[in-house]
Amino acid sequence: MNSEKIMVCVYYGPNGERLIRRGIHLSQLIQSPLCVLSVIDHPIDEMDQQEEKYVEAWRKLTEEAGGTFVLLESHGQEAADIIASTAQKHDVTQLIIGQSAQTRWQEIMKGSIVNDLLEKLGAIDLHIVAVQRMQAQLEETHEEGVDVEVVQTTRGYEIAYETYGRPIVIEGIFFKDMHTDFDNGLLKLCINGEYQYLKVFKGKLMDELVLEPQSL
Numbered sequence: 001m002n003s004e005k006i007m008v009c010v011y012y013g014p015n016g017e018r019l020i021r022r023g024i025h026l027s028q029l030i031q032s033p034l035c036v037l038s039v040i041d042h043p044i045d046e047m048d049q050q051e052e053k054y055v056e057a058w059r060k061l062t063e064e065a066g067g068t069f070v071l072l073e074s075h076g077q078e079a080a081d082i083i084a085s086t087a088q089k090h091d092v093t094q095l096i097i098g099q100s101a102q103t104r105w106q107e108i109m110k111g112s113i114v115n116d117l118l119e120k121l122g123a124i125d126l127h128i129v130a131v132q133r134m135q136a137q138l139e140e141t142h143e144e145g146v147d148v149e150v151v152q153t154t155r156g157y158e159i160a161y162e163t164y165g166r167p168i169v170i171e172g173i174f175f176k177d178m179h180t181d182f183d184n185g186l187l188k189l190c191i192n193g194e195y196q197y198l199k200v201f202k203g204k205l206m207d208e209l210v211l212e213p214q215s216l
Contacts, residue, residue, distance in 0.1 A: 009097045010058055
């Protein structure tokens with residue numbers, strides 16, 4: 001073993017396995033330890049069946065290669081902060097993350113995670129791996145999209161199939177995760193002419209919804 005240490009960051013979806021295999025290949029090539037990190041924005045015991053399936057597959061793949069798998073709750077922290085602190089804790093020298101050519105994963109993970117990581121990682125080398133386009137991924141992991149409205153409630157912003165007279169904040173298309181009874185999935189919105197995908201958990205938007213103020 002040399003002084004190099006590799007960490008792979010995986011986010012919900014089928015691209016995680018590809019990223020882990022990339023990390024395994026690199027760790028075997030340079031004979032270095034491997035750590036795989038996944039950060040979720042809700043309690044671990046509230047993961048749905050599909051999330052548990054991915055996590056267990058990632059853990060098995062990582063441990064079979066002799067690596068360490070780490071699953072953390074964000075507790076409201078920014079993903080970049082958690083990734084950077086975990087990398088420093090494990091003395092990581094090379095970090096691998098995925099980035100979609102169409103939507104960029106940072107749109108889901110609040111802001112430009114690549115830029116944030118570059119500021120926080122210091123001397124750690126950052127590898128950005130192109131992953132599958134969002135639309136192709138949705139077809140594999142989510143049900144067909146349905147039209148929904150976003151309304152504001154005491155819980156924050158939520159998706160609604162019927163508004164029952166409540167003011168509509170914005171309209172979008174909701175892609176529900178397969179194999180779950182809850183409204184978990186991704187919400188596709190068109191904001192200022194650009195498409196964004198926001199994480200939805202039990203009907204509530206987990207990512208920040210930023211809209212331009214309306215003219216009076």
